[in-house]
C-alpha cells in the first residue's frame with residue numbers, strides 16, 4: 001500500500017496531516033506521553049495498545065476535545081490548543097471524519113436525520129455515498145441511534161464520517177463490536193477511501209488482521225507510554241524467527257527470545273547479525289521464518305512493560 005501511494009503524496013500536500021510534538025495529557029492515575037509523530041498525507045496509521053493505554057485520549061486530543069497538558073497538536077494546519085488557527089476550528093473539523101469511541105448526542109436521531117444534519121455542516125457531504133453505505137452496511141434509515149445494536153451504531157458512525165468526504169479520518173475502534181462481514185466491508189471502504197493519495201487515516205484497533213491489511217504505520221502505546229511510531233513493512237522485515245538444533249550457550253546479538261520447548265525457536269530483530277553469530281558458534285539453523293505482526297507487537301510491548309502484556 002505504501003509503494004502504491006507514495007508517489008502522489010508530496011505533490012498533493014506539503015504539510016503533515018497530523019503533527020504531535022511532545023504531547024502530554026494527565027488524568028488522576030494516568031499519564032499519556034510525551035507523544036511525538038507526524039502523519040503524512042496518503043498513509044494509513046494504526047494505533048495499537050492494550051485497554052487503557054491512551055488510544056481514545058489521543059483521538060480526543062486531535063479533535064480538540066481534550067486539551068494537552070504539554071506539547072503541541074497540529075491537525076490539518078490548525079494548532080490545538082491556544083486558538084492559533086489559520087482558519088477557524090470549524091473549517092478544520094469540516095475536513096475531518098471522526099468516529100469517536102462513543103458517539104455523543106446521536107441517541108435520539110435516526111440515520112436519515114443524522115444524514116440531513118451532517119449535510120448542513122459538511123460542505124463536501126456525499127449524500128449518494130451515504131445512502132449507498134446505509135444499504136451496504138444494512139443500517140435502518142428510520143430507527144433511532146440508541147435503538148441500534150452496538151455494531152450497527154459503529155457502522156452508522158463510520159458511514160457518517162466517511163460520507164463527509166474528509167481529508168483526514170480519525171477512527172477510534174470503528175470495528176469494535178462489528179461482525180466479521182461488516183468489518184471486512186468497512187476495511188474495504190477504508191481502502192477505497194485511500195485510493196486518492198491526498199487522504200489520511202488514523203484508526204485504533206485491537207484486531208491485528210486490520211493492522212496487517214490497512215496500515216502503513218503503527219503507533220504503539222502501553223499504559224500511556226508512547227512506545228514508538230513504526231513503519232509496518234520495516235517491522236515485518238526486521239524481525240525473524242530461526243529454528244536451530246540447540247540453544248546458543250552464549251549471548252547472540254539481536255536475539256529477543258529463545259523458546260526451548262521442542263525444537264529451539266529464536267526470535268531476532270537483527271537477523272543477519274544473529275545468523276552470523278550462530279554460524280560462528282556452529283549452531284545449525286534449519287529453518288527461518290517471518291513473524292506475524294501480532295507477535296512482533298506483543299514482543300515490543302513485553303520488552304517495555306514486562307512479560308504478560310497483551311495487545
Ligand SMILES: Nc1ncnc2c1ncn2[C@@H]1O[C@H](COP(=O)(O)OP(=O)(O)OP(=O)(O)O)[C@@H](O)[C@H]1O
Nearest residue numbers: 027028030049050051052053054055056057058101
Ligand atoms: N476524562 C477523563 N477523566 C479521567 N480519566 C480519564 C478520562 N479519559 C480517560 N481517562 C483515563 O485515561 C486512561 C486511558 O483511557 P483511554 O480511553 O484513552 O484508553 P484506550 O487505550 O482507548 O482504552 P480501550 O482500549 O479500553 O478503549 C484510562 O485509565 C482512563 O480511565
